[in-house]
Amino acid sequence: MKKLVVKDKSSCQACLSCELACSEAFYKKEGFSCISIGVNKKNVLDVKACNQCGICAKKCPEEAISKNAKGIYTIDKKKCTGCLTCVEACPKGIIVKSEGKPAPSKCMACGICVKVCPQEILEVVEVAD
Template identity: 55%
Template sequence: MKKLKVTDQSLCMNCLACEWACSTAFYKDRAYGHDLSCIKVDVKDNGDLKTKVCVQCGKCAKNCEAGAISQNPKGVYMINKKLCTNCGKCVEVCPFGLIVKAEDKDSPSKCIACGICAKACPMDILEIVES
């Protein structure tokens, strides 16, 4: 299974380059959007950082009534925009809040393990792995 992995959370400096790269890749807009990134760097109550990445759990696919989300041969769950009815159930059920939806788009976006965020990370703490 192909997925994104955080290799060393302690090195994250909260620059948000990963979020910017992801949102720009999906939405082709140079304007930064934390809400439109499929990777999130959150600050916990104690001040520690937590980088949340899609673990390809499939909860989104199981709850998609239109059958628009399926697993590709590499184990990555993909959204078929032609089948998506924009109901938002996948956004609601994602346990990490990583499926995002722009108001002006017909379907949500989720991590496809493309590696754009990993390439953008100046601390080199993200990688695409096969598990």
């Protein structure tokens, strides 16, 4: 199974390169990204990335989210009704819905964010399922 891993959150400089790269690649505009850099409740810089936990798939009433052969949970845009249950269910709050798109999007461990991170704190890894 592939997943995006944050190797060292403490090294993040909040440059937002990862967010911008994801946003540009998939939405062609800023403000929508499947990775999130921000401050948590303890006022500490936090990097939120999908760990492919599958909670979104379990909560989807249309069974529009499933695990593919690489172990990545993906959204079937043909089955998705846009109810946003997955957005609400995501424990990290990183499933995003852009105006004009019929279905939300989630991280698919593509590695675009990894390539642009100047601190090299992100990595796509293979893990046992």
